[in-house]
Structures are given as structure tokens and as C-alpha cells.
Amino acid sequence: MKISDLIGSATANTFRSKTRTLLTILAIFIGAFTLTLTSGLGTGINAYIDDTVTAIGASDVMTVMKSSDTDTDNGFGDADAGPAEYDPDAVSSGQPGPPGQTVVALTPADIDMLADIEGVLDVQATRSISADYIQVGDGTRYVVNVGGLVAGQQTPLAAGAEPDNSSSQLQLALPTSYVEPLGxxxxxxxxxxxxxxxxxxxERTEQVIEATIVGVAEETLATPDGASIVPNDALTDALFDAQNTGLPAAEAQRYAQASIWFDPAATDEQISALKDRLADAGYAGSTVADQLGAFRTVIDGIVLVLNAFAVIALLAASFGIVNTLFMSVQERTREIGLMKAMGMGSGKVFGLFSLExxxxxxxxxxxxxxxxxxxxxxxxxxxSGGFLSDLPGLTLIAFEPVSIAVIILLVMAIAFLAGTLPASRAARADPVNSLRYE
Structure with a gap:
């Protein structure tokens, strides 16, 4: 019997018992459906994270903060260890988190030290600005955060252009969530x-700075709060100077974090080595990819758990295949004996049932x-048209042809392994005894 004949015979024999076969196919369908869907979920979200990192740019920039001697990452200390000890060198972290969250301040001496670390090409202190509100004319006042971009980073825009850091005009990019409230x-x-x-x-005096909106920034994973304006350097200078009016120069030059530049062609190993050198000097560094990597870790963990349930379903379905083929072998005992009596080898008999x-x-x-x-x-x-509409470009569930092909081949491999036991039984059948079977 030719291979083509063997395949045709296996295909035709599959539906001899339609109900039993359909139930088995349904069990496999559930596992394959779940596995494909969860795989698409991981693909879609991870692709969006990659696109976000690419859109933001500045892959050669690392955010650096001073390492803390405590085991806590907030100003209150570990809940089990009690409140954190007051640190006069601490400043507001400027990051989302519990009220009072602080970090050890960077000083000009720290900036000079960072510049001397091997692999650091340039250093720029990040000035933290705490705005009271934003307002249009005499309209409603809204609480707002002041963000910022280092050179090379980009702002995903819904309208307009990025703030021009080379301009002396006070410019900003407004978050999309503020467009309608501001009128x-x-x-x-x-x-x-x-x-x-x-x-x-x-001096507890309110200072008001006027600026021009040059762009409207989209909300992304990098700006999850959706409430940070992005100023250009001129506006940053104006706000920072206004905020520090009345402070001694030494007090004003205290920074929550700094940005360092390294070789754009640096490999992952070289970046990791730079982080180690920063850690040895008492600093902690992270790239944009590192900061968004937490999202990827969570998503991959969720997808892994869901895939585990899908694989369990497939394993359960494999027992259905074993049962279906065992019953088929028993029902076709005389047929198997006849095929072997007519010269069909054990290998082809095994292949016939394995193909089924x-x-x-x-x-x-x-x-x-x-x-x-x-x-x-x-x-x-x-x-995408509902509650995820604020994340333009996100395809929550995306599918790759290669992944789909791998899933189908994986399920077929599981089915083949499940069919080897009944196929082996059929291949070992004695033709004389099989022909006598009633």
C-alpha cells in the first residue's frame, strides 16, 4: 500500500464512528482554542510593549537613582519593621506610589561621580517639579504632574508636534485626558x-507660568497615569526656577534621579556590566525597557498559567484519542487480520492507526x-473601541502564523503519541487469531 493510499484510508476510517470521533475532536478543539487564544494574548501585549519602547526611543539612556540602605521602597518603611527613619538627604521620588515616597537625593558631587564611571558618556540631572494645577483662562483648575523627556526620547502624539528643546518659547505637550476637561x-x-x-x-508663594500647547500626547504604558504634561527645556527651567525661589543654591541642587548616556551599540552584557558598576558605586540604573519589562513579566506569567490549563485540556483529550482508537482496533480486529493476511506489514498497520x-x-x-x-x-x-481606546495601537490579541503552525503541530504530535499505544496493539495482532475474532 502506497503512502498516499495509507493516508486516504486513515482519513476515511476516522469517521467510521462519527459520534465518538466528533466528541474526541471537540475535546482537542477546546485545548487548541484556549492555547491559540492565550498565545495571541501574549503576542499582542508583548508586541505593544515592544512598540512602546521603540516609540519612546532613547535606548542608550539609563535612569539612575541613589541606592537606599533600607529594605523598603517607600517613605514609611516596611509595614512589618515599622516606620522608616527620617533621612535629611531624602527627596520626593517624583514617581507614582504611596504619599511621602522618597529617595536619597543626588547632589552635584554625585553627578560628577556618575560621569567618571566607565561606560558613561554623559550625565544630566533630572529636575523634579511639583505643579499645583493647570488652567485655561479663568476655567477650572486641574491637578497635573510635570513629566519630562531626556534627549532622544519621543512623545507619542495624537496631534501637533513635540515640544522643541532648542526653542526659548515655553512649550508643552498636553495629555489627551486633559483636552476635553480644559474646554x-x-x-x-x-x-x-x-x-x-x-x-x-x-516662600509659600504661588507662581503662575504661561506656556503654549504645541502637541497632545497619547496615553501609553510609559505614562499610565495619563496626567503628566511634557515641557520643553525652557518651560522646565522656568518652572524649576519658580519652584526654588527662596531656596539656597545648595538646597535647589538636589535631584531625585539623573539620566546617563551610554554607547548606543552596547550589547545586553555591556549594559548589565554598566549596571553592576553603578551598583558598586551606590547607584541603581534602569532603562526604559527595564521599566516596562515588569509588564511583560506579568503578562508572560498570566499567559503561562492559561497555557498550562490548555495543555491539561489537551492531555485529557489525548485519553479520548486512546479510547477512540482502542475501540476502533477492537471493532476492526477481523479487518486487521485480513490486511495482514494479504501482506500488509506491521509497520503499515501501525502507520495506519497512527495517521488516524x-x-x-x-x-x-x-x-x-x-x-x-x-x-x-x-x-x-x-x-480597542471600548475601554482600551485610550491605548491607540494596542491589538490586545494578535496572531502570528508561525505560532499558529507550532500549536497545530504540537497538538498533532500529542495526538500521534496518544495513538501509538492502540496502533502498537493493532500492529502486533496475529492475523490467524484476528480472522477468528467474533
Whole structure:
């Protein structure tokens, strides 16, 4: 019997018992459907994280903070160890977190020390600005954070252009979440308008700085709060100087963090070595990719757990394949004996039943994958137009042809292994005894 004949015979024999076969295919379908859907979820979110890192840019920049001697990462200390001891050198971290969250301040001496570390090409202190509110004319005042971008970083925009750091004009990019509350019809209408930003100086006097909106920034994973304006250097200088009015120079030159530049062609090993040198000097450094890596770790963990359930379903389905083929072997005992009596070798008999198992696996996995793609695409489209609309460019569930092919081949391999036991039994059948079977 030729290979083509063997495949044709296996395909035809698969549906001799339609109900039993369909139930087995359904069990495989559930596992393949789940596996495809969870794989697409991981692919979609990780692709969005990669796109976010690429869009932000500045892959050769690292954010550096001074390492703390405590085991806590907030100003209150470990809940089990009691409150943290007061540190006069601590400043506000400027990062989202519990109220009062602080870090050890960087001083000009620290900036000079960072510049001398091997692999550091340049250092720039990050000035922390705490704004009171933002307002348009005499309208409602809204609480706002002041962010910032180092050279090389980019702001994903919904309208307008990025703030120009080379301009002496006071410019900013406004978050999309502030467009409507501030009274603008849309992002395009906000561009070119003037806003007032208030800060309180060291003498407890409110100072108001006016700036022009040149762009509207989209919300991304890098700006999860969606409440930070992005100023250009001129506006940053104006706000920082206003905030520090009345402070001695030594007090004003205290920074929560700094940005360091390294070789853009640096490998992962070289970047890791630079982090180690920073740690030895008492500093902690992280890149944009590191900061967003936590999202990837969480998503990969969730996908791994969901995939585990899918694999369990497939393993359960494999017992269905074993049962289906064992019953098929028993029902076709006389047929097996006749085939062997007519000269069909044990290898071809084994191949015939193994192909039946593999074909069942193919049908279940292919149907599951196709329906998972359809369901995933529909779900992703619905969510993108719903509560995920603030994350433009996010395809929550995305599918890669290679991943789909791997899933189908994996399920077929599981089906083949499940079919080896009944196939071996059929291959070992004695033709004389089989022909006598009633």
C-alpha cells in the first residue's frame, strides 16, 4: 500500500464512528482554542510593549537613582519593621506610589561621580517639579504632574508636534485626558492655545507660568497615569526656577534621579556590566525597557498559567484519542487480520492507526485555531473601541502564523503519541487469531 493510499484510508476510517470521533475532536478543539487564544494574548501585549519602547526611543539612556540602605521602597518603611527613619538627604521620588515616597537625593558631587564611571558618556540631572494645577483662562483648575523627556526620547502624539528643546518659547505637550476637561473640542483645537501652570515656591508663594500647547500626547504604558504634561527645556527651567525661589543654591541642587548616556551599540552584557558598576558605586540604573519589562513579566506569567490549563485540556483529550482508537482496533480486529493476511506489514498497520490519531489531532487543532483567531480578532476589535481606546495601537490579541503552525503541530504530535499505544496493539495482532475474532 502506497503512502498516499495509507493516508486516504486513515482519513476515511476516522469517521467510521462519527459520534465518538466528533466528541474526541471537540475535546482537542477546546485545548487548541484556549492555547491559540492565550498565545495571541501574549503576542499582542508583548508586541505593544515592544512598540512602546521603540516609540519612546532613547535606548542608550539609563535612569539612575541613589541606592537606599533600607529594605523598603517607600517613605514609611516596611509595614512589618515599622516606620522608616527620617533621612535629611531624602527627596520626593517624583514617581507614582504611596504619599511621602522618597529617595536619597543626588547632589552635584554625585553627578560628577556618575560621569567618571566607565561606560558613561554623559550625565544630566533630572529636575523634579511639583505643579499645583493647570488652567485655561479663568476655567477650572486641574491637578497635573510635570513629566519630562531626556534627549532622544519621543512623545507619542495624537496631534501637533513635540515640544522643541532648542526653542526659548515655553512649550508643552498636553495629555489627551486633559483636552476635553480644559474646554477644547479635540486635540487639534488644543494645539496653539495658552495654559497657565501654577507652582508654589519655598516662600509659600504661588507662581503662575504661561506656556503654549504645541502637541497632545497619547496615553501609553510609559505614562499610565495619563496626567503628566511634557515641557520643553525652557518651560522646565522656568518652572524649576519658580519652584526654588527662596531656596539656597545648595538646597535647589538636589535631584531625585539623573539620566546617563551610554554607547548606543552596547550589547545586553555591556549594559548589565554598566549596571553592576553603578551598583558598586551606590547607584541603581534602569532603562526604559527595564521599566516596562515588569509588564511583560506579568503578562508572560498570566499567559503561562492559561497555557498550562490548555495543555491539561489537551492531555485529557489525548485519553479520548486512546479510547477512540482502542475501540476502533477492537471493532476492526477481523479487518486487521485480513490486511495482514494479504501482506500488509506491521509497520503499515501501525502507520495506519497512527495517521488516524494524527488526523483527529489535526482536525481538532485546526478548527480550534481558526475559531480562536476569529474570536480573538472580534474581542480585540471590540475592546480597542471600548475601554482600551485610550491605548491607540494596542491589538490586545494578535496572531502570528508561525505560532499558529507550532500549536497545530504540537497538538498533532500529542495526538500521534496518544495513538501509538492502540496502533502498537493493532500492529502486533496475529492475523490467524484476528480472522477468528467474533
Amino acid at each position: 477644547f473640542a479635540d486635540g487639534a483645537a488644543a494645539v496653539g492655545q495658552t495654559v497657565s501652570i501654577a507652582v508654589t515656591d519655598a 490519531a494524527t488526523f483527529i489531532g489535526f482536525l481538532g487543532s485546526a478548527i480550534g485555531a481558526v475559531l480562536a483567531i476569529a474570536a480573538g480578532t472580534a474581542i480585540s476589535s471590540a475592546l
